[in-house]
Amino acid sequence: MRFRKPSAILAVSLPMILTPPHKDLLAQAYIGSGKSTCIVLGMLCRVDPSQKVPQALCVCPTRELVLQNLEVLRQIGKLTGITSECVVPKDGESASKRPIVMSQVVFGIPGMTNSMICAKELDVNYLRIFVFDDADYMLADDEFKIDSLQIMKAIRGSDNRCQVLI
Numbered sequence: 607m608r609f610r611k612p613s614a615i616l617a618v619s620l621p622m623i624l625t626p627p628h629k630d631l632l633a634q635a636y637i638g639s640g641k642s643t644c645i646v647l648g649m650l651c652r653v654d655p656s657q658k659v660p661q662a663l664c665v666c667p668t669r670e671l672v673l674q675n676l677e678v679l680r681q682i683g684k685l686t687g688i689t690s691e692c693v694v695p696k697d698g699e700s701a702s703k704r705p706i707v708m709s710q711v712v713f714g715i716p717g718m719t720n721s722m723i724c725a726k727e728l729d730v731n732y733l734r735i736f737v738f739d740d741a742d743y744m745l746a747d748d749e750f751k752i753d754s755l756q757i758m759k760a761i762r763g764s765d766n767r768c769q770v771l772i
């Protein structure tokens with residue numbers, strides 16, 4: 607991918623994301639400044655490859671952004687063996703018909719992600735890192751906001767400590 611040096615957002619945020627005790631982080635940067643790269647590297651680094659359960663979840667406002675982030679993760683992480691998938695609605699499919707998510711990194715839109723958590727098809731109990739991509743956009747939309755807050759509640763109610771990036 608010809609990355610020679612980290613972008614400003616990556617140089618500042620990645621050490622904060624990866625350094626114990628893995629505090630929550632709120633970061634803001636311009637379009638094209640390397641936010642997706644930072645999110646993806648943060649998630650890949652926090653996953654334990656030996657644990658075959660969802661450990662990193664990223665919620666994005668649009669299907670396009672979900673697919674774009676998934677593609678970046680697959681490019682950067684292709685030699686890691688870390689598994690990934692997206693949860694976006696497909697034609698004629700309901701959340702309750704989907705198989706249980708087993709991938710280690712998961713990307714989704716708020717509605718489908720929340721439905722899958724409620725249907726116990728996406729287990730949040732082993733999540734180490736949760737990312738709200740474009741959170742300002744999601745929290746400005748009533749429907750996205752309700753789903754996003756329910757996802758957050760489920761994660762906060764789980765057994766383990768999960769780092770949150772906004």
Ligand SMILES: Nc1ncnc2c1ncn2[C@@H]1O[C@H](COP(=O)(O)OP(=O)(O)OP(=O)(O)O)[C@@H](O)[C@H]1O
Binds near residue numbers: 608609635637640
């Ligand atoms: N350190 C880097 N060196 C070179 N290219 C980089 C670096 N970081 C990111 N890029 C490239 O810059 C482009 C934008 O990066 P990225 O998608 O991570 O930014 P973004 O802030 O998430 O953008 P957007 O807001 O449009 O989603 C991509 O093509 C990416 O491969």
